[in-house]
Amino acid sequence: MTAPVDAALTHLREAVARQLGIERPPPADVDPAQLVRFAPDLPTELDPARRAELEAAAAELDPWLQGPFALGGDLVVGGAWRNDGRWNALSAHVPEELSGKRVLDVGSNAGYDPFMFNLRGPEYVLACEPFHFHRQALFLESIYHSGIDFRQIGWEELDPETHGRFDLVHCHGVLYHDPHPLQMLQRLRAMLADGGQIYFGSMMLASVELSEYIRFVPGAYFGDETWWFVPGRLAMRWMLETTGFSVQREIELGEGPPGEFPVINGYFVATAGEPSVLLTPRLP
Numbered sequence: 001m002t003a004p005v006d007a008a009l010t011h012l013r014e015a016v017a018r019q020l021g022i023e024r025p026p027p028a029d030v031d032p033a034q035l036v037r038f039a040p041d042l043p044t045e046l047d048p049a050r051r052a053e054l055e056a057a058a059a060e061l062d063p064w065l066q067g068p069f070a071l072g073g074d075l076v077v078g079g080a081w082r083n084d085g086r087w088n089a090l091s092a093h094v095p096e097e098l099s100g101k102r103v104l105d106v107g108s109n110a111g112y113d114p115f116m117f118n119l120r121g122p123e124y125v126l127a128c129e130p131f132h133f134h135r136q137a138l139f140l141e142s143i144y145h146s147g148i149d150f151r152q153i154g155w156e157e158l159d160p161e162t163h164g165r166f167d168l169v170h171c172h173g174v175l176y177h178d179p180h181p182l183q184m185l186q187r188l189r190a191m192l193a194d195g196g197q198i199y200f201g202s203m204m205l206a207s208v209e210l211s212e213y214i215r216f217v218p219g220a221y222f223g224d225e226t227w228w229f230v231p232g233r234l235a236m237r238w239m240l241e242t243t244g245f246s247v248q249r250e251i252e253l254g255e256g257p258p259g260e261f262p263v264i265n266g267y268f269v270a271t272a273g274e275p276s277v278l279l280t281p282r283l284p
Contacts, residue, residue, distance in 0.1 A: 028068040028079025035070040036084065038115040039144040046073035054143075061136045066110040069140055078136075083112040086172075086201075086265075089253050091116075093269060094168075094199070098122040104166040104191055106155050107174035111137035114148050117170065126163060130154035155187050165193040172201030172267070175236075176217075177226045182279070185243035189275065198245060198270050205232040206255070206262035215261070222259035230263060240268055244275030 046054070051073065058064070058077045067078020098120040105114045105127045114127035114137075125148045129137060134152040141150060155174070169192050175181045192198055205215060211232035221227035231239060237247055247270045256263035 025063055025065070025078075025080035027064070027076045028082060028084075030068050030076060030079070030084075032070050032074045032076050035068055035076065036087075036116070036119070037070055038119070038140070038146060042070060042143075043072040046071075046075060051075055057139060061139055064110065064136065066112045066133070066136075069110070069112070071143060078110060086253060087112075087116055089251060090199070090267065093249075093251055093267075094120070096120060098168065101167040102126075102164065102193070103168045103170070104128070104158075104163075106158070106169070106171040106188065108137060108150070109133040109173075111140055111148070111150065113170055113172065114150070115140070115144065115146060117168070118146050118148055122168070125149065126151065126166070128153050128155065128158065155184050158187055158191055160190050163191070165196070166191055167193050167196040169196065169198040169200075171198070173203070175200075175202045176228060176230050179228045181229055181231075182239065182243060185239060185245075186275070186279065186281070189244040189272070192245075192272050194272060196272065197248075199267055200240060200245075200270065201251075201253070201265065201267040202236060203230060203256045203263045203265055204236050205230055206264045207232070211235065221261075221263075222257045230261075233264075233266070237268060240270055241273065242276045243279065244273050245270035246273030 054071050054075060064078030065080045066083050068076045068084060069078050070076055098117065101122045103117045103122045103125045105117065105125065108114050108127040108129040110133050111127055114125050118125050127137065127148050127150045130153060134150065137150045141148060169188055171188060175184065178184050188198060205211070205213065211234040214229050214231045214235050216229055217227040219225070240247055247268050249269050251267035251269065253265040253267065256265045
């Protein structure tokens with residue numbers, strides 16, 4: 001690995017160690033036979049040489065937060081965040097059939113969400129992840145051969161003139177990590193096609209009394225220095241509506257990580273609406 005890659009991984013491992021107490025979370029303790037398989041031809045058994053090769057490649061990309069991902073046989077990687085549990089709640093709200101649709105996933109990490117959407121048969125999936133987790137997604141794609149377009153870019157680089165617009169936009173776990181949340185929502189609105197839907201997920205303040213407020217995090221939350229703004233549930237809805245989304249429903253996922261104040265995890269499902277006339281457009 002190059003020095004910049006080593007430095008990036010060291011920073012990630014230190015952040016994970018602050019939150020979870022270990023630099024390299026072990027794979028989720030699950031039955032591989034019960035996991036979603038992101039490729040129809042994953043082998044049911046791995047010979048020892050292939051298994052060792054995959055284990056070494058996955059270890060080189062630690063820490064794995066998303067997952068769990070089945071790699072073949074009984075080999076599983078990742079899952080500290082247990083994305084399969086989140087999809088247990090989300091799945092019923094996503095159309096079973098996405099044939100002919102264009103899907104955009106923002107903040108893809110190792111790619112769990114894009115792989116899940118891809119199983120529903122969309123025409124095209126663009127998965128955006130600016131950080132080093134992008135390398136994990138490429139490793140998994142080398143095994144699954146899904147055809148997903150994984151790019152190491154952030155929301156700031158998205159442009160409907162370049163990338164087109166999308167029938168389904170998904171973004172989870174990004175807003176509270178970004179110092180410019182309204183600008184991010186404006187960009188996502190620009191990427192949403194007429195008649196499309198956005199599935200927008202975020203950590204939010206758990207307190208009902210603080211639902212209208214946004215809390216600024218000056219230091220860190222649960223050892224993570226990248227938390228900036230945490231909205232209450234109503235504040236989050238207002239932010240979406242102000243930036244041009246029409247909220248259709250909410251999906252409650254449960255409690256968030258146990259940090260300095262209680263948070264909950266949830267989704268808003270929205271369609272295209274009209275943004276506030278007071279907001280300055282952020283795209284040319």
